[in-house]
Amino acid sequence: MMTTTTERRTVQHRLMVGAEGGIALRGSNNRFQHHHQIQDAQGGVRRSRPLEEKERTKLRERHRRAITARILAGLRRHGNYNLRVRADINDVIAALAREAGWVVLPDGTTFPSRSQGSRPAGGASTTVVTSSSSHMVSQQTPAASLRGVSPGHRSSVEYNTSRVKGVFMPSSSPYDLSSGAQSQTSAMMGDRGEQTENHPLIGASMDTVNDKQVVDIPPKLQERDYAGTPYVPVYVMLPLGVINMKCELVDPDGLLKQLRVLKSVNVDGVMVDCWWGIVEAHSPQEYNWNGYKRLFQIVRELKLKLQVVMSFHECGGNVGDDVCIPLPHWVAEIGRSNPDIFFTDREGRRNPECLSWGIDKERVLRGRTAVEVYFDFMRSFRVEFDEFFEDGIISMVEVGLGPCGELRYPSYPVKHGWRYPGIGEFQCYDQYLLKSLRKAAEARGHSFWARGPDNAGSYNSRPYETGFFCDGGDYDGYYGRFFLNWYSQVLVDHGDRVLSLAKLIFEGTCIAAKLSGIHWWYKTANHAAELTAGFYNPCNRDGYAAIVAMLKKHGAALNLACAEVRMLDQHEDISEALADPEGLVWQVLNASWDVCIPVASENSFPCHDREGYNKILDNAKPLNDPDRRHFSAFTYLRLSPLLMERHNFMEFERFVKRIHGEAVLDVQL
Numbered sequence: 001m002m003t004t005t006t007e008r009r010t011v012q013h014r015l016m017v018g019a020e021g022g023i024a025l026r027g028s029n030n031r032f033q034h035h036h037q038i039q040d041a042q043g044g045v046r047r048s049r050p051l052e053e054k055e056r057t058k059l060r061e062r063h064r065r066a067i068t069a070r071i072l073a074g075l076r077r078h079g080n081y082n083l084r085v086r087a088d089i090n091d092v093i094a095a096l097a098r099e100a101g102w103v104v105l106p107d108g109t110t111f112p113s114r115s116q117g118s119r120p121a122g123g124a125s126t127t128v129v130t131s132s133s134s135h136m137v138s139q140q141t142p143a144a145s146l147r148g149v150s151p152g153h154r155s156s157v158e159y160n161t162s163r164v165k166g167v168f169m170p171s172s173s174p175y176d177l178s179s180g181a182q183s184q185t186s187a188m189m190g191d192r193g194e195q196t197e198n199h200p201l202i203g204a205s206m207d208t209v210n211d212k213q214v215v216d217i218p219p220k221l222q223e224r225d226y227a228g229t230p231y232v233p234v235y236v237m238l239p240l241g242v243i244n245m246k247c248e249l250v251d252p253d254g255l256l257k258q259l260r261v262l263k264s265v266n267v268d269g270v271m272v273d274c275w276w277g278i279v280e281a282h283s284p285q286e287y288n289w290n291g292y293k294r295l296f297q298i299v300r301e302l303k304l305k306l307q308v309v310m311s312f313h314e315c316g317g318n319v320g321d322d323v324c325i326p327l328p329h330w331v332a333e334i335g336r337s338n339p340d341i342f343f344t345d346r347e348g349r350r351n352p353e354c355l356s357w358g359i360d361k362e363r364v365l366r367g368r369t370a371v372e373v374y375f376d377f378m379r380s381f382r383v384e385f386d387e388f389f390e391d392g393i394i395s396m397v398e399v400g401l402g403p404c405g406e407l408r409y410p411s412y413p414v415k416h417g418w419r420y421p422g423i424g425e426f427q428c429y430d431q432y433l434l435k436s437l438r439k440a441a442e443a444r445g446h447s448f449w450a451r452g453p454d455n456a457g458s459y460n461s462r463p464y465e466t467g468f469f470c471d472g473g474d475y476d477g478y479y480g481r482f483f484l485n486w487y488s489q490v491l492v493d494h495g496d497r498v499l500s501l502a503k504l505i506f507e508g509t510c511i512a513a514k515l516s517g518i519h520w521w522y523k524t525a526n527h528a529a530e531l532t533a534g535f536y537n538p539c540n541r542d543g544y545a546a547i548v549a550m551l552k553k554h555g556a557a558l559n560l561a562c563a564e565v566r567m568l569d570q571h572e573d574i575s576e577a578l579a580d581p582e583g584l585v586w587q588v589l590n591a592s593w594d595v596c597i598p599v600a601s602e603n604s605f606p607c608h609d610r611e612g613y614n615k616i617l618d619n620a621k622p623l624n625d626p627d628r629r630h631f632s633a634f635t636y637l638r639l640s641p642l643l644m645e646r647h648n649f650m651e652f653e654r655f656v657k658r659i660h661g662e663a664v665l666d667v668q669l
Contacts (some may be wrong), residue, residue, distance in 0.1 A: 031093035076332050145614065162314075193605070225616065227663035229621050230630045233268040233395075234656050235307050237602070237638040240273065240315055241323040243291040245276050252294065258639060259302050265653040266660065269305030269395065271635050276312045276377060279326045284330055284366050284373075287380045296388055300313060305395045306388065307635065310378055310502075312400040313354040313641060329354060337363060340430040346452060348429065352408045353403045357494040358432025370487050374399075375501045389509055396510045396600075396633070398559055399502045406516040406561065407495050407547070409487075411532035412459065419519040421577030422460035423469065424532035426452050428487060440486045443548070450481055456532075463521055463528040475526055476614055488536035492546050499554040510557055517562020517585060537587075546593040557598040560588055585619055589629075596633035608635065608648040613655040634659060 068089070075081040082096050094104045104110050191227035244250050259270070272295065279287050299306055299443035316324035326332065335352060337343050341359050342350040359370045368376070378399070378637060388394045403410040411424035418424060429436060429452060455467035455468045474480040495513060502511050525539045537543025551558055562585055566650040592599045605614060636652070643649060657664050 010436045017212075024617075026572075027437065036236055043549075056080070058608055094239070102391065103235070118239075119343075123377070144471065170645065182607060193490065205218075218282045221519040224617070224623065225663075226658040226661055227619060229661040230394050230628060232620055232631050232660050233305070233633045234632060234659055235269045235271045235305070235557070236262055236267055237271045237635055238295075239322075239639055240274075240325075242272065243278060243295065245278055245281070245325070247288040247291040248292045249294045250299065252482075255295075256298055258644065259298065259304065263302050263304060263640070265649075265656055267304070267349050267656060269307060270299060270639070271307035271309065271312040271398075273309045273323050274381060275313075276313065276400075277314065277327050279380075280377060281328050282330065284368070285376055285380075287397050288382070289379070289381070293384075296385060296393070299389065300391070300393050307395055307396045307398065307633075308381075308394055308523070309398045310381070310400050311405055312313050313403055313405055314352060331355075334365060340432060341365075341370075342430065343427040344429040345416070345425045345427055346454075346456075348431055349416055350430075351403075351413055351427070352399075353410050353413065356430045356432060357402075357490055358430055358436060360494055360497055371501065374443045374498055375505070376516045378502060379507045386421070394509060395500065396507050396512055396557070398512045398514055399498055401495050401498060401513055402514070404514075406514045408518070408533040408535070409489065409491065409518055410533070412529070416459060417427075419460040421462075421517055421529070421579065423457060423463055423521060423528040426456060426487065426532050428452055428490075433490065437483075437486060444482060446482070449482055453480070453483065463524055463526050466528075469526045469528040469531070471525060472524070473634075475528075475531065484531060484536045488529075488546070491534035492550050496550050496553070497550070503554045503556070510556070510598070512557040513551060514561060515544075515588065516561040517560060517581060517588070519562065519581040519584040520577040520579040522580040542587075543593065546594050548597055550591075552595045552597050557600055557604065558588075558592050559600045559635075560585065561602050561604050587621075589619070593627075595630050600633040600635065601631050602635040603637050606640075608642065608651060610651060610654075613651065617658055632639050 012278065072083055072087050073097075075083060075092065081092075083095065084340075086490050090108070094108075094110075095493065097104050097110050102110055147269055214608075216496050228470040238255075242250060242496055243254065249255070262270070272292075274292060276339040278361075279289060281288070296306065303344075314326050316326070327335075332352070335350075339350045340366055341355055342352050343354070343356045344350050357370075358366070361369050361371065365373050378397075385394065398405065405461070409427040411427055412418040412422065428434065432448070438447070441447050442451035453468045455464035455474065456469065464471070466473065468474045475484065487581065499511065499513060516533070518529050518535065521527060527535075527537050527539070529542075530537045530543060535547075535659050548558065562581060587598060600620065601616075603612070607613060607616070616634065620634055643652060654664055654666075
């Protein structure tokens with residue numbers, strides 16, 4: 001017993017000397033080694049135990065991460081929490097605190113938004129701001145902006161916030177400072193000391209302010225003056241569930257009130273999806289337009305315009321989808337006996353989000369081809385709402401050409417496990433597209449090319465991890481170029497077939513096709529994410545020229561869904577994915593304008609802050625363009641109670657004036 005105690009003390013003494021003398025033990029392995037030595041002295045323990053403990057620790061950590069990932073995914077999908085891709089428990093706690101109305105600073109300091117009594121005291125977060133260090137206020141709270149308070153208003157600091165399900169996220173917009181630095185300084189300093197104490201943000205940053213201490217306010221960033229610029233119409237997208245599955249208008253009175261508010265700020269009109277899964281839900285060629293008739297009548301009475309989307313895709317499962325509208329029941333029944341009518345990946349997973357383009361000319365839909373089904377649906381709509389076309393109420397018809405209504409393959413489906421910035425997978429493994437590939441290979445004289453790539457990775461692969469997309473990979477070889485040419489041509493041919501019929505049906509009315517902005521991996525040579533989506537756009541080839549030429553052929557406009565070039569503040573992930581939203585938008589805009597087709601646009605994510613609106617404006621009306629080219633229209637996504645909140649709606653009204661080319665008094669020139 002004496003020997004054992006002595007040995008323990010000896011080991012403990014060595015550990016203390018190592019710590020105090022600067023000889024650091026490296027990681028858990030050394031701790032396990034010392035633990036092992038101690039137990040050897042006590043009677044010998046198997047040397048394999050540390051390895052077993054490591055494995056158990058790894059398993060526990062993997063299990064913990066899996067649980068965390070599912071929690072975060074649920075919060076994003078079902079709770080609309082704005083959490084970054086690599087969020088941790090700190091982000092979740094911060095989001096919950098903001099939902100409760102608290103202010104959470106970047107360093108984790110948390111206090112009630114309107115209560116000075118709970119402000120933090122002491123520590124690194126409490127700093128006396130002097131004239132030499134006053135800039136620390138903006139450094140410590142980059143996401144918040146100090147707002148000037150005019151007489152008669154409450155003297156608390158307000159935030160320009162983006163609220164997602166009640167969670168207030170301080171905006172990082174550099175544009176959201178209020179006008180007039182003097183009013184800001186006076187609101188912060190005041191004539192009386194007690195006025196400053198009412199500001200929780202200032203209280204969290206300094207103890208006192210006297211006549212020798214100056215609080216510097218960051219100057220406003222320069223904003224362009226859009227007064228006198230071309231008029232760009234603004235439309236607002238209606239909620240996805242404005243028409244229910246029985247084709248009934250859900251809340252006509254509430255919608256009427258919201259539309260009147262939109263009309264009051266000179267919004268030009270609204271956009272609405274006409275869902276195939278609602279109108280032709282039960283039997284082929286039996287159409288129910290009742291809910292849309294009532295909706296269109298309300299819009300006409302308010303003297304607003306309509307943009308209508310022929311939505312031949314499923315709603316639900318994608319980012320922003322808050323309702324579930326499947327394809328028609330009779331189509332789903334056909335799909336159960338013949339699943340090849342849906343897009344299919346290499347593993348055989350079917351995607352019922354929309355019909356495969358392989359059946360465009362196959363009579364597998366109760367005796368009709370897919371193109372004939374689309375034609376009959378659009379013709380029924382044109383006949384049913386003839387008066388709205390004749391009166392010019394319907395200003396544009398956007399024709400759905402793929403998933404989310406966009407002209408692309410469903411290469412990155414969330415339901416199959418895709419996560420940004422995965423490259424996605426090719427979707428050409430249904431029997432009909434494989435038959436088309438086989439014919440193309442035989443026509444080329446290389447029948448052994450009648451296959452999809454077997455080294456293109458999986459949904460969440462990175463390009464450099466695959467043999468097909470890596471530098472010098474197969475994508476740029478003889479087979480790769482053949483396959484990608486065929487794959488992208490199928491996309492163009494589908495758009496060509498459907499739009500040719502839409503042009504006949506909607507003669508005299510603008511038709512449009514929607515294009516998604518797949519900007520991740522844009523800075524690589526391969527542009528892998530675009531390739532799997534059907535855009536053959538590597539660094540040595542313009543993949544959008546053939547698409548815009550096809551649109552030009554039919555007199556169709558392009559609707560580009562990437563106007564605000566933002567990824568929910570995932571700047572770090574954009575860098576990691578070698579993404580370039582601005583570069584992609586500029587390429588598509590130039591390809592379109594070079595052939596003189598109109599370009600409309602819509603934001604991909606909800607936007608309520610001035611920074612996002614300014615980016616939209618920069619794209620809508622490019623600076624110093626000698627031809628003064630601009631968007632033909634802009635559609636805002638989307639009408640919601642969040643948009644109608646006072647601060648958000650005031651910012652939206654300001655945006656509408658600027659994109660209309662009107663003068664805005666608070667623009668600093």
